[in-house]
Amino acid sequence: MSRLRAVVLVLVLGLGLAVQAEAQARIEYVPSAETQFQQAGQLFKSGQIDQAAQILNQLAAARPLHQRSSAALVLLAKAYYRLGRCQDAVQTAQTFLKTFPQSRYLPYARYILAACYAKQGRARDAVPLLAETVATTRDSALQRAAFRALVVLVSRLDRSTLHRVSRRIRDDRAASYLELAEVEVALQRGALSEVIRRGQDLAGSTDVKAVRKRAKELVSIARQLQRGNLRIGVILPLSGYYAEQGKSLLRGIEFALKRNKPEGLQLDLVVRDSESSLLRAIQAAQDMTVDDRIIGVIGELEGDKSIAIGAITSSHHLPLLVPASSLTGVASVGEYVFQMNADLERRGQALAEYAYNELGHRTYATLAPADEYGRQITDAFTERVDELGGSIVAQAWYYESAQDLSRQFKMIRKLGFLRFIADTLKAADSTLVVVPKEKVEAVWKALNDTLKANAKPGDPTNLVDDEDVPVLGIDAMFFPVYTEDIPYVASQYAFYNIRAHPLGGSYWYAPEELRKNKRYVDGLVFVSDWFLDETDPVFLKFRDDFRLLMHANPDRWAAYGYDAMNLLLKAIREGASTREELKDSLEQMEHVQGIRGETTFKGSHRVNSEVNILQFVGGKITRLK
Structure with missing residues (x-):
């Protein structure tokens, strides 16, 4: 009966009663009843059941009904059971069921009543109560305890008695749980063919999800035991x-x-x-x-x-x-x-879809290791960008070491500038569908000539080398690099001043490295096959x-x-x-x-x-x- 501790926890913690008297009797708030109930709860928990029962009896008998009437009756019934006074427990539980037919504590009262009946050898009376308890309670601990007790009692009854008992159950959910208990007993007896037959029938006929799931499990177990x-x-x-x-x-x-x-x-x-x-x-x-x-x-x-x-x-x-x-x-x-x-192809595609559809990026550059991993995920990413209508402005690769990526980043800077020029020219002239390459290169040359003409000794003489000028022609940059390359890639990405949203592969799932390089890649979005949420x-x-x-x-x-x-x-x-x-x-x-x-x-x-x-x-x- 230790499972009935759930009753005490619910009652002592003072969760709402949500009860409704059958005759719509008025329930009053009585401050002293609250104090007495808390005292009784403490006595019960400390093992002083006799003293608790005396206080609870006074609370249950008090009129008019008060905010602790229903709770006192349920706990009193349990106290009587613990004291071995089964007949008093039965009468108290029955009084509760008649007085408070809509109470949230009904499953607990039914369970206590069923326990008393079982102790008195009245298994036929206990079984319907246990089935109703399992079907109606929201307390998973009580449900498990009631169902285990139901299986035990079902195993003690013959088929004809069970048939008569089942006819007393009007609730379909309770009837389903009773039949499930019978299938459990059949498995215990080793009647595997019966388990398969009845389990399949039950799984196909019940609307109770938990019953259907367990019935399928029992069928599977029976088949396995046959093999x-x-x-x-x-x-x-x-x-x-x-x-x-x-x-x-x-x-x-x-x-x-x-x-x-x-x-x-x-x-x-x-x-x-x-x-x-x-x-x-x-x-x-x-x-x-x-x-x-x-x-x-x-x-x-x-x-x-x-x-x-x-x-x-x-x-x-x-x-x-x-x-x-x-x-x-x-x-x-x-x-x-x-x-x-998910394989590399799916990862690359998924990240491209998110960047395009959710983040709104349209122009992209990539920098990846030139190995099987880098090429597979980058190819999938760029192909999906193309399919969605985006544009790959630049692609760069590196071999072995990522310590010096100046050549790659300078190439990306140049192509990013050219794309920005093209977009600017197109925005200025709505008649242009495609900006001629010659026109873009002419503007590019003019900008560099101006920079060179105004440069002081030691200053950069072209836009690619002038890292103070940001690259704005790329919305997002995809870096499917390895964890050990993160410090080199992140710092150089920031140094070359490419104002693009950083995207990454699963090797970026390295919290310590990310924190070390936070100033370079804060806001990074990356794809991963795993995520352990330590707040969940x-x-x-x-x-x-x-x-x-x-x-x-x-x-x-x-x-x-x-x-x-x-x-x-x-x-x-x-x-x-x-x-x-x-x-x-x-x-x-x-x-x-x-x-x-x-x-x-x-x-x-x-x-x-x-x-x-x-x-x-x-x-x-x-x-x-």
Whole structure:
């Protein structure tokens, strides 16, 4: 009966009564009743139940009705129950139900009454009350306690008695919960065929979302038990170069399993260490394909290894969920490969769409590393800008070191000036559709000649070298650079005085580097596959629970693992118990909220189409979209 502590908490804290007497009796405010009730609550909490009951009895009997009448009756019924005076508890609870039929405390009174009936051996009377409690309470703790008690009592009644009891229930929601309890009992008895049949019928007929969800889970569990324990394979680098990240991701997987595995589900993890080796990853994937009990695999950490094992698992119709790689093309190696992070192509497109549609930018320049990452995301960004009707004014690349980007920034400055001249000329002459190149260059030459003619010794002789003159012809500048390049790129960007809104890729998600370079890139908007909002109550609960269960702090890799395992658990809860069913379920997922962001595979060729658009402003990172 410890679950009934929820009653005390609600009452003692003095939450509003919201009660209405059946006969519309007048309720008066009596100051002394408030003092007495608080005293009774303190006595109850300290274990002095007898003394509390005496005060509560006086409050409940007092007339006219006052602001604590209903609360006193409920707490008095509980006090009688705790004292072993079940008949007094029954009479008190019944008095409450008759006097205050609209009270928010009705579920608590019904639960106390049901507990008394159960103690008196009147299970047939307790069951309808418990079903109504589960169906009507908004207190999740009370609902869980009432449903567990309902399952216990249902297990003690035969079918004919249950049938007679069910006919006494008039509320459809309560009837659905009673039937769900019967399916739970069937699972406990091992009647798997009955669970599947009745669970499917219930899921298809009830309007109660929670009942429908649990009924589907029970059907899935029964099917799995018919086949033996389900298994999920995990291939990660638990030793070698990426061991730290791999172990953290595995902790996230294990935490999701501990926290969110449906009750009764038998699910095992089969974990293999790739040793940060492509060969070992391939061998692990080959081993997993021959175990029919493995219905899905999570792995690997790196893109090349994910592609290799994806080709193997897909050829054996074994779904692979890639939790971390953003490399474009990973999911294309097979129809059973799902990429949880948006790839570089989608990230570039999403940022371009946000910059154009939400920020209103029309002219752009880019500066990126000339490697696979830089070219993939930049190409996607610029192509989408073109499709939207924007203009790429300049594109620059760098190889290896970003310490000296003077050549690139000077080129961008020149092209930015030329664009500004063209836009100015066009604005001055509305008949111009396209400004002739010769006219732009003539103005450019004239401006530089004027600057040179008026220059003093040591002064710049052209606009490109005169950093005091800002470049205004570029709305936004895209820098998909690596974290270690941020200090060099940010400072040189500011030095060359390009007045464009800075945009970035996921490697800008480096709070310490951003704070160090705040004066250069404040207002930066960038795209990321993850975002941990430390002001969000959901994340704070996740973090605290993770620390308690895993004895470690969660990082981005743990969030990847947690979200990946939850996607598989969601599919299993919804009935997936084979490789094909898991694949079909994953393909239909859309807007599934995780710790690091949302996941949508539906209509996106098995690559997550959701990205986080973030902004660094005032020293903090916030999510824009």
